[in-house]
Structures are given as structure tokens and as C-alpha cells.
Amino acid sequence: xxxxxxPPSASGSPGQSVTISCTGTSSDIGSYKYVSWYQQHPGKxxxxxxxxxxxxxxxxxxxxxxxxxxxxxxxTVSGLQAEDEADYYCASYGGTYNVFGTGTKVTVL
Amino acid sequence: ExxxxxxxxxxxxxxxxxxxxxxxxxxxxxxxxxxxxRQAPGKGLEWVAKINEDGSEKYYVDxxxxxxxxxxxxxxxxxxxxxxxxxxxxxxxxxxxxxxxNYRHWGQGTLVTVSS
Numbered sequence: 001x002x003x004x005x006x007p008p009s010a011s012g013s014p015g016q017s018v019t020i021s022c023t024g025t026s027s028d029i030g031s032y033k034y035v036s037w038y039q040q041h042p043g044k045x046x047x048x049x050x051x052x053x054x055x056x057x058x059x060x061x062x063x064x065x066x067x068x069x070x071x072x073x074x075x076t077v078s079g080l081q082a083e084d085e086a087d088y089y090c091a092s093y094g095g096t097y098n099v100f101g102t103g104t105k106v107t108v109l
Numbered sequence: 110e111x112x113x114x115x116x117x118x119x120x121x122x123x124x125x126x127x128x129x130x131x132x133x134x135x136x137x138x139x140x141x142x143x144x145x146x147r148q149a150p151g152k153g154l155e156w157v158a159k160i161n162e163d164g165s166e167k168y169y170v171d172x173x174x175x176x177x178x179x180x181x182x183x184x185x186x187x188x189x190x191x192x193x194x195x196x197x198x199x200x201x202x203x204x205x206x207x208x209x210x211n212y213r214h215w216g217q218g219t220l221v222t223v224s225s
Contacts, residue, residue, distance in 0.1 A: 001171050003153070036211035038154070045204070045218065046154065051211040089154050093210040096168050098144070103153040 004101035011107040012080045020104045022073045022090030030071040034093035037075045041086045111214045113205045118219030129190040131205030139183040142209035147201035195223045
């Protein structure tokens, strides 16, 4: 049940792309397709951005995309916009447990 | 619109107990797994516990096993988290969340403060 590992920070200029990695284990990310990503602005409730590795809920821009390889998942934000500046958390299903990532602060330069 | 409303947070002394509740509406509660997620001040999200549709399966993060109990009342459209032997590290905003594998719907959270 250790937290998934994410880089503490990432940044990019408007219009650029940023990719956030999320490393787990063979018991969670490596075993299931149930990786999700959440965006959280300061003082706000987390918002689901990606589920089942790469699926987007309705209303989430297609600038957000997800992928997975082995025990590592990734979130890519293309065409960065000012409103994308936020904390991002990955999460994985692990059967009898679920686990979140350590979080990544994305800064739009 | 799906609604989840937490209540029951507050200030409690170390070693004390608190019971959080989550009242839901606008969806068929009895057909969904439910989850508690917490976030300590200035920290990241932490999964706490989940319960299946009829309450027969319950799972917890290791740090709360034996101290916290998740339960639900499908007739009353509510979920609870009984928290005993509270520690300083349990202080957080506790979110009621719908789902088992991913979380589209969240409550606004209720703040639990553990301090003497």
C-alpha cells in the first residue's frame, strides 16, 4: 500500500506539453487497467480527468491523455493553458486496496 | 445531479473518537461501492477505506485498520466512518467519494482536527 511515485513538480510554457509519470508496483498499476488521474486546484475538490488509463470523462478536454506501460502510468497535457496549473494525482486500483500518487504540481510558466 | 454531503468533522483529542457521515442523493446508492479519501493540510490525497454495495466487503488502508470502521445504510442513503483511537496523523479533510476503481463524484469534505 505504498503511495505511487510521482515527480513533485513539472512545468511548461503555454502551448507546450508536459508529461507526468506515476510509478507503482506489479500489484496495482502493473496488474489492472484501473489507473485514474485527478486535477486539484487550491482549496477545491479533486476532479477526475482520466480513468481506466486513457479514458476521458465527458467535459474533459482532449488535451489530456493517459497511457500505461508495465508498472508506470503517464498523464500528458498538451497545449498547456493557464488554467491547467494545479496539482495532479494518479491513482490505481489494487484489488483489496486503492492507492494515490504523491502528487505533482504543474506550473504554467 | 449527484450529491454527497459529509458531516461530523470537528476537533477531537488524541485517543478520542469521531463518527463521520455521508448523505447522498440523486443516484441509486445501493448499487455503488463507496469510498473515503482524506487529505491532510498541505498534503496529498490518501485512500482510506471502501465498502461494497451491500456492506459485506470492507477494505482499509493499513494505517487505520483496527481503528476505523466503514459502514453504510442503504435504506437511509448514507455511509459512515467510525474513527477511534485518533492520532495527530489522522487530521485531514475527509472526502466521501462514489466509486470503487475511480472517483468521478466527491463531496466537499469535512475537516477533522486532532489536537489536545
